[in-house]
Amino acid sequence: MVTVDNFASKLCSIILEKNSSDEANEWRLLGQEQDGTLLFSWIQSSKNQEPVTKIGLYSYSSNDLTILHTFDTVINCIQASIDTNRTYLAYVIKETDPENNKVFSYKPYLLKIGPESTLCDLELERSRQILVQFLYQKHSVLSESCSVKFLILIHQECILQYQIKNDNSDLTASSFYYESLVRKFTWAQWDPVHQTLYYIHNRKPSRCLVEGEEDAVSSAGTKTSPTLSGLQFHDDLPHESVLNIPLNLPHLSTVFGSCGIYEDDTVPLRIHDCSLDLIVLTDSNGYVCVCHHYLYQPIQPTTELKDDDTSLVHFAYSVTVLHQSCVIHCVVPGLPWSKAKTIRPLFKFYGDHMLVFIPAVCTHLLDIGVMHEPCCHVITKPLLTDFEVHTICLTSLVTLGGDHVINLATLDLIDMHVPTSLLVQTFKSDTIMGNKLSILHYLILHRSEMETVSDLIAWQAEKPLSLGLPQLLREFLIGSSYASVHRNLPSDASHLVNLLPITTQHMGNELEVKINDKMICLSQDVLWNASMMLLSPQQRIVPYRSDIWVKLWEQLAKISKGKQRFKPNQVVEKLLVSLVCYQPEALSRSSTPMSPSGSLGSSSVLNDFLSIGNQCGRKSQIDALPFYEIESCTASKQEHIISVNLRELSMHLLKQSAENKISKFQWQSQTPMHVHAVATRYITAQLEQSRLLCQILCKAATFDPRQELDKGFVYIEQLQEERRFILFTILERYYLSVESIAFPLPQGFTSFFTFLGYKTLNFDMFLQYIQRNVLELQVDVMKIIMADIDNSKSGLHQKLKLLTLLPRSRAKRLLNQWNHPVSLMLRGREHALNILSGVETGTTRLHGIQKNKAFRGLTAFPSGDRLSPLDTFLDLLTAKASLTDLDFGLLIETTETSTEEFM
Known part of the structure; x- marks a missing residue:
């Protein structure tokens, strides 16, 4: 979010400490090695010396700069690499035409570092991009007998592996021998952490194994398709091909502008031209993501777009999340070509998420962790707003880690932490419900900021009639319950937690969010049988060797088995x-x-x-x-x-x-x-x-x-x-x-x-x-409602309607406690019904509203012949039941009450 340091300033201060009269400028990052050290070049001058180019090795942890080589003049060194023993330095010089910036040639050199430096021209001058990289060795096996190996990558031509002979004294053409690892390729990247080389080449598709479908090879003829492969290098073993992914690059042939223009990316070390902007991100836990950024127009233009053309294009990227066996697509429509072609997005691991930063457009947090299926993606406004688009070229460094990235254009060290305030601001903006659910999920499970979540729920509750409030409440309940169990569960039962519900969102949901008048579309597809793209653990040089690829294989095996979360x-x-x-x-x-x-x-x-x-x-x-x-x-x-x-x-x-x-x-x-x-x-x-x-x-x-x-x-x-x-x-x-x-x-x-x-x-x-x-209607609330309703005719009707909605036992209990003539009538009628239907009743009890009334038996409502309706009814009841089962008082008072007008 803010600039926290500047490499150029730190390095200049080191130079000035050694000689205050020297001036150092035009700093350039040439590369990084596995141990985190950085290679820089700069132009140094003083009053008594003409400007010259120097190459140095910088350690960020110790803030130490070691000068490796000083050139006689100012040269354009674009990339370099140093071996583990700090004995050899390989670098590439790029010659261009200063008038039109046209590339004349790339030329690699090998330098033996020492009191008497020996320089060797590798005689591989090309107009296409060339990069060099040393292979690493464990410190425990370093000795004089160990051979030093390095790679030379020549775009569209080959990838060579050189090995320096141990008995060489001076570097000459006979001091090393080489072998060709890869033939023609279109893109390549070096992963210094896991010592893996990724490259894209064209290969014929394999024969179709599904019955009933046409043979892909015979139908396609000699047509080839792009494939991403991975070569895993080892310290003491031969390299092996661990990865082969068929790529779908529909916009590769429709990218605007001329190809053959190189950005000379050194961190991460990539070799490619403007026709293919792709980067592979890996993590030691088995995370592998292939990120592809491209521009296209839905309707192919008839003429080629110029640099200052304002025609609208689609800015898009796709992230193949290999460890989750899915592909995430994003499209930002309606960007002017002159602006879109200068934007270089940042792809960076951010905890359990991937942070995708598109300058001046938006920031994405893609949920790609293995805790659950990738379905809760967050889209916010862009993090950095104080920079011009053309001055932003961000990348991660092995040295830094965390949330810091370096801007290669200015060598600024920038903190890319996504603040909670930005998430809260996005939540409270006019965003769609899917984005709000993702923000809530992220704050609950990945940041554990329950106070912020409570404030957001309370804020949303201020609009209780909004349609999305129940969805947010469900997301809170499910997410917070999972987080509570996850924090307080024994480690030996942790696998069962993956079976608990974690979110209300589903994998594959499309997301459309409006940011700065741009409708950003996010979609997701599932990969078919992703484990077929990997070398299985038993096929490795060392079977079941514990590394990133075995972890990836295990994760894909879990996905293929298919765990079912509780719903x-x-x-x-x-x-x-x-x-x-x-x-x-x-x-x-x-x-x-x-x-x-x-x-x-x-x-x-x-x-x-x-x-x-x-x-x-x-x-x-x-x-x-x-x-x-x-x-x-x-x-x-x-x-x-x-x-x-x-x-x-x-x-x-x-x-x-x-x-x-x-x-x-x-x-x-x-x-x-x-x-x-x-x-x-x-x-x-x-x-x-x-x-x-x-x-x-x-x-x-x-x-x-x-x-x-x-x-x-x-x-x-x-x-x-x-x-x-x-x-x-x-x-x-x-x-x-x-x-x-x-x-x-x-x-x-x-x-x-x-x-x-x-x-x-x-x-x-x-x-x-x-x-x-x-x-x-529980008993306690019914009592207060019955007491609150008056005894008017309408009130009595309301009470009786409520009583009819109750279960029989509960209604009977309330009737016994209702001190009203209507209750008396209902209870008397029920008592008579029970006697006539043969239902057993309790012991005879005196009932009544007026406690001073005595039991009057058969004298109630006397007539001349003593055959009143009540007498006849009581005679009928005594014939059906014994006198001890009859509640004469209840029946008589019910009869008396029925003659009054209550309803």
Whole structure:
């Protein structure tokens, strides 16, 4: 983001310390070696000396510059390399026409460093680009008998390997012999860290092995296709070809401008012309990415574009993520040709991501790590805004590592750290939901910045009616639950974590983001059988040699086997069936995993699981909620959801771990104890993150536990109508998000949310929410709603409608507690119905609204012949049941109450 140092300034200060009268300028980076040392050239002059060109070796760690060679005059040295023993120096001189900058020739030289330097002309002068590079040897094998080898790369011609004879005293044509490694090639790159040479050449396609398809060779005739190959060099063994990737370069022949123009890239060491801008990035963990940048027009122009042409072209790149067996494509349409041709993008590993910086356009964070499938890519505004496009040529150095890169145009050391503020700014801008989900995922799992995530969720909750809020809440729940388990899981059970859900996004989703009036399109394709492009471990010179290529092979083997992550939809589908039969009054708390004697609750580590958030420096969130975490029913819906989650997740982990124990390169079988540990910790994390999210949203809805004295139903009663509506709208989105991925709700939320809906919605809408199972009428909330509704005719109708929506046992319990004539009538009718239908009833009890009324038996409603309707009805009941089973008081008072007008 900012310039932190400048190599030219540091090097000039070293020169001035030795001789204050010398002047050094025109510094150029000539190359870097495996140990991180850098080769520079510069022009040095003084009052008593004409300007000359010098080559020096610089160590960034010790800030030391060693002069290797001084030329007699000023020459144009474009690249150099030094051997491990610091005995030989190879360099390339480029001669050009100063008037039109046309290349006359590239010419390599070999210099033996010492008191009496010996220079050898390798006699390989060409008009095409030439580069040189020494091979490395381990320090443990360095001796006088070791031969020194170096490569000479001649564009479009060959790659030669030279070996210097051990008995040479002076460098002459007979001092070394060489062999040709590669014939004609179009592009090449040297990887100093892993000592690998990548090159692109044309080869005939292999014969088709799929039955029913035409033979590719016979149909194509002699046509060849570009192939990226990799030569792996060893210290004490012959080199071997470890990689062969067929490339799809459709725009190679349509690149604008004339070819044969070279950039002379020395870091990384690449040989190519303007027709193909490609770079390979590797990491010791087995990461291999092939990055290709190109320009094209959808409609081929009839005339060649000039340098100052403002015609619009498409700026595009593709990243072949070999270790994830996919290709990521990006297109930035509508850039003027005069600007687009000067832009050189930066491709750099950035933790588990790849940072792609396109100057003056945008910055990408491509999710290419092996933690999960590459699907959460982030697009932001460009990092560097204070530089002109033509003055930016960024690349990474082995010496620096981290987030620092060097600008080859100015030798500035630049910090390319992506600040959190830029991600927050992008999230709050008018970007699409896919980009917001990726930013949320990145902050949760790759940066662990939960405070920033909480602020973003709260900011988004200020617009509760936005369509994307439930998606963001789901991403938070799934991502934070995974992160919580990943931080607190034993290392021997780490493979099972890869089976847990990690994001709501899917691999292959297309992303279109508008940055600075440019619609940037990101898409993704899957590679077919990527492991066929590699040399298998058993085919290596040393079988199963532990290096980057074996790690890459193992990673591709895991992908080909195909691990299946647990999907919340599996639990959602189970709950659709089980919740139909869910009767909390009929369940026993001892049968649920959260019960004191249950499998999860009885474990001594339950409290440790529940304190995962506390270990991160956060206090318990229970008091921060606007309701009491208490359930009135015997077994809550929360426990039922936890039980189903635990069962389904455990079965999934057992099945997947059993399927992946066959191959040597697959995960080892996990014991049931590992499965239980992962499953229980994940389910506990679900509950913790669900509670945390509820707290964040309630705080966003202006609930402050430090100021609010009351909680629960009293808090809702005291809320203003506007605040009540905002709180209900936010919690409704929260409820829908949690239900859609089968996460548990905090205890007490259901009743609180139901009463909030009752106070916010009109009654007809409130009934629809209940009928659609969004709101649930638990006993505690029904009591307060029944007390809140008046006893007018409309109020009684509302109460009866609510009672009819309840399960029978719950409605009966509430009727017994409702001190109203209507309750009396309903209970009396039910009692008579039970007697007539033969259902057993309890012991005879006196019921009534008025406690001073006595039992009047058969004298109630007397008539002349003592055959009143009540007498006849009671006679019918006594014939069906014994007198001890009849509640005469209830029946008589029901009859009396039915003569009054209530409804």
